[in-house]
Amino acid sequence: MSVLLDVQELQTRFQVRKGYVYAVNGVSFTLEEGETLAVVGESGCGKSVTMLSLVRLLPPAASIENGKVLLRGEDLLELNLRQLRDVRGGEVGMIFQDPMTSLNPFINIGTQMAEPLVYHRGMSKSDALARSAELLEMVGIPDGEARLRDYPHQFSGGMRQRVMIAMSMSCEPAVLIADEPTTALDVTIQAQIVELVKELRDRSGVAVIWITHDLSVVAGIADRVIVMYAGYIVEEAPVDALFEDPRHPYTIGLMGALPSLTGETGTRLTTIGGSPPDLVDLPDFCPFHLRCPYVIDRCRKENPMLEVVAEASERGHRAACWVDIREVNIESNAGAASS
Amino acid sequence: MSQTGSSIKAPLVRVENLSKHFSVRIGAYGETKATVHALDEVTFDVQRGETLGLVGESGCGKSTAGLTMLQLHRPTSGKVFFEEEEVTGLSDKAMRPLRRRMQIIFQDPYSTLSPRMTIGNAIGEPLWLHDLASGQEAQERIAKLLDDVGLSPAFAFRYPHEFSGGQRQRVCIARALACEPEFIVCDEPISALDVSIQAQIINLLQDLQEEYNLTYLFIAHDLAVVRHISDRVAVMYLGRVVEMAPKEQLFENPLHPYTNALLLSVPVPNPRQERLREHTVISGNVPSAINPPSGCRFHPRCPLAFEPCDHVVPEWREVETGHWVACHAV
Numbered sequence: 001m002s003v004l005l006d007v008q009e010l011q012t013r014f015q016v017r018k019g020y021v022y023a024v025n026g027v028s029f030t031l032e033e034g035e036t037l038a039v040v041g042e043s044g045c046g047k048s049v050t051m052l053s054l055v056r057l058l059p060p061a062a063s064i065e066n067g068k069v070l071l072r073g074e075d076l077l078e079l080n081l082r083q084l085r086d087v088r089g090g091e092v093g094m095i096f097q098d099p100m101t102s103l104n105p106f107i108n109i110g111t112q113m114a115e116p117l118v119y120h121r122g123m124s125k126s127d128a129l130a131r132s133a134e135l136l137e138m139v140g141i142p143d144g145e146a147r148l149r150d151y152p153h154q155f156s157g158g159m160r161q162r163v164m165i166a167m168s169m170s171c172e173p174a175v176l177i178a179d180e181p182t183t184a185l186d187v188t189i190q191a192q193i194v195e196l197v198k199e200l201r202d203r204s205g206v207a208v209i210w211i212t213h214d215l216s217v218v219a220g221i222a223d224r225v226i227v228m229y230a231g232y233i234v235e236e237a238p239v240d241a242l243f244e245d246p247r248h249p250y251t252i253g254l255m256g257a258l259p260s261l262t263g264e265t266g267t268r269l270t271t272i273g274g275s276p277p278d279l280v281d282l283p284d285f286c287p288f289h290l291r292c293p294y295v296i297d298r299c300r301k302e303n304p305m306l307e308v309v310a311e312a313s314e315r316g317h318r319a320a321c322w323v324d325i326r327e328v329n330i331e332s333n334a335g336a337a338s339s
Numbered sequence: 340m341s342q343t344g345s346s347i348k349a350p351l352v353r354v355e356n357l358s359k360h361f362s363v364r365i366g367a368y369g370e371t372k373a374t375v376h377a378l379d380e381v382t383f384d385v386q387r388g389e390t391l392g393l394v395g396e397s398g399c400g401k402s403t404a405g406l407t408m409l410q411l412h413r414p415t416s417g418k419v420f421f422e423e424e425e426v427t428g429l430s431d432k433a434m435r436p437l438r439r440r441m442q443i444i445f446q447d448p449y450s451t452l453s454p455r456m457t458i459g460n461a462i463g464e465p466l467w468l469h470d471l472a473s474g475q476e477a478q479e480r481i482a483k484l485l486d487d488v489g490l491s492p493a494f495a496f497r498y499p500h501e502f503s504g505g506q507r508q509r510v511c512i513a514r515a516l517a518c519e520p521e522f523i524v525c526d527e528p529i530s531a532l533d534v535s536i537q538a539q540i541i542n543l544l545q546d547l548q549e550e551y552n553l554t555y556l557f558i559a560h561d562l563a564v565v566r567h568i569s570d571r572v573a574v575m576y577l578g579r580v581v582e583m584a585p586k587e588q589l590f591e592n593p594l595h596p597y598t599n600a601l602l603l604s605v606p607v608p609n610p611r612q613e614r615l616r617e618h619t620v621i622s623g624n625v626p627s628a629i630n631p632p633s634g635c636r637f638h639p640r641c642p643l644a645f646e647p648c649d650h651v652v653p654e655w656r657e658v659e660t661g662h663w664v665a666c667h668a669v
Contacts, residue, residue, distance in 0.1 A: 042533040156624045186396035187560065191604035191620040213534060216563075216606040220613040239610045257538035259567035261590065261605055268542055269567065272535035275503045 004207050005031040005054075005175055010067035012046075012053045022279045023049040023062070025231040028306075030315070031175065036201065036208040038222035038239070040215060040254070044276055046231040047211050051177050055088050071175070090120040093168030093206075097180040099160035103152040109136075110148030113167050120171045135166040139196060158189035162196065169200055176201075179211045194221055215254060219243060224315075227251050230277055230287035233306055237317040247309045247319040247326075249292045286322065294323045349423060350384035351554050352408060352441075352522055357381045357417035359400075359407045365629070373629045377403040379578040380417070382655060383663075385522070390548065390555040392569030392586070394562055394601070396625055400578040401558045405524040408556065409441055410434055421522070439469045442515040446527035448507035452499040458485075458510050459495030465517040484513040487550075488543060505536035512543065516551070524556045529564065541568055562605050566590055571661070574598045577636040578628055580655070584662040594664045597637045635667065643668040 012024040024046045069076040114128035136144030139162040182190040227235040235248040256270030274291045289299040310317040359378040378400045406412045482492035488509040529537040573583040582595040600621035638648040653665040
């Protein structure tokens with residue numbers, strides 16, 4: 001497979017009254033054709049800002065300070081707004097967390113769905129509407145043609161998310177960025193949406209970037225996973241390697257904190273003590289060291305780089321940690337992280 | 340502590356045929372009156388010292404059940420007993436001493452603390468209202484409560500905006516504990532928090548339960564969390580409890596097709612298992628509680644639905660000791 005998207009040293013910060021908030025600090029990753037990449041992390045870890053930076057959909061206070069976003073070799077950060085508009089909704093489709101706020105409540109679904117088809121594909125309005133009706137049927141909304149006249153409030157949350165998916169897929173994008181698309185939905189509806197995206201992906205071959213805070217969802221959909229913390233990628237691995245052989249203490253902490261539907265009950269959850277750091281300074285130490293049970297002196301003095309820790313696939317398994325956690329007995333060190 | 344038998348000793352809280360309907364106006368100009376059947380003929384009990392998990396999707400009535408049990412909503416019909424004393428129909432004044440013994444923790448720690456009140460005052464308010472402590476004694480109690488929930492007593496003079504979501508939820512827990520309650524309704528207490536913080540709060544709730552012999556009604560939509568924390572679990576669908584059992588039985592041998600569908604919808608955090616697992620997702624949406632389906636409310640989405648399901652309400656019956664279910668097909 002060939003590399004579709006190549007993100008290099010991306011840095012995004014927000015101007016605030018006291019200075020800057022460093023949201024994304026030198027993030028590099030690649031996305032191959034047809035691949036599904038999951039980006040996991042807690043609120044404020046920079047996962048959404050990273051993905052919004054790719055197509056420069058950032059609020060005015062944010063600025064991209066450094067980096068390259070190469071889509072098939074073309075740097076999206078160098079494009080002017082007019083050229084960028086051709087990419088947004090065209091080559092790159094997006095789905096957001098809350099479908100209610102991403103759809104215009106005053107305009108019927110058909111008009112909203114036809115817009116990108118007319119703009120990007122140069123279709124006539126009537127062709128675009130006919131195509132929209134087909135797309136609605138494709139995402140599992142029966143009687144698509146009649147529903148085109150409906151307004152967003154006439155759809156349930158899950159149905160609105162289906163409409164968003166139909167819209168984002170309408171121009172056959174090469175990349176679909178899904179920013180927490182199931183977080184606002186109930187678990188049975190979440191399962192429906194995940195199955196739908198998988199089906200569309202397998203049929204169209206679109207590459208998916210799936211942003212989530214829920215590791216369980218990742219297990220079912222991703223080929224590769226990036227774990228983010230405080231604006232850095234702390235671990236990147238193929239999905240099996242990540243779950244079976246996690247190498248960053250933060251990843252391990254996240255997995256331990258997850259209650260499961262199978263296995264022992266009555267055990268205590270392992271917690272990650274404390275809370276994520278403020279991002280007001282670029283740290284010259286490991287951003288996780290205050291919460292890390294494996295912390296050593298070096299962690300307080302130098303910020304580790306993302307380095308290959310195992311050759312789990314061609315592109316390997318990378319983690320940013322000074323400690324080889326397989327060689328440390330956690331019990332002897334556990335006191336550091338208890339809260 | 341686990342109590343598998345449902346009636347070994349007297350329950351702490353018991354609800355009998357509890358219903359709560361809301362009158363609403365629908366239509367573009369609110370011209371049509373309608374009734375939301377938020378809670379319909381629900382019967383269950385909570386044993387002293389146990390955690391009863393209450394799960395279901397949004398709009399299924401689980402929060403209404405919690406609020407109605409505490410008389411924060413007055414029920415439309417049915418009864419609630421606290422230690423075998425009927426609390427439905429009590430006046431607000433007669434209810435006051437009982438409120439000290441039953442408390443609630445809400446989902447959103449951002450909106451449940453007054454931004455103008457120090458943490459110490461927020462926690463102390465129940466003490467003053469119920470005349471439990473004053474002056475120096477109250478200050479000491481507040482310090483002890485902060486310590487109990489893992490916060491520094493020095494935080495008493497700070498304001499809510501200085502704290503993170505997890506810390507605020509700890510403050511809410513301290514406030515609920517202030518008047519030494521026996522029964523606490525936890526209404527989605529961790530849903531607004533990040534995964535790593537969720538685990539901290541779950542552990543805290545479990546520690547406090549052990550220390551103070553608390554009884555919890557734990558309302559949540561996350562089945563894995565409910566399985567972790569509960570002794571027994573009740574599953575709600577569209578205003579009715581469809582199944583209730585000790586958690587081992589409910590998760591290993593779910594009888595109601597809705598419980599089964601819910602369990603199959605939960606993603607498993609293991610990529611190899613997830614690839615092999617059957618992905619039969621339940622189709623359709625939860626119908627409106629304004630005009631709920633007749634008979635069994637789950638029948639339009641149910642894979643097992645047969646002749647009586649669309650017109651006969653299934654009986655709420657005990658099929659094994661402690662395992663209750665409402666389904667014609669079981």
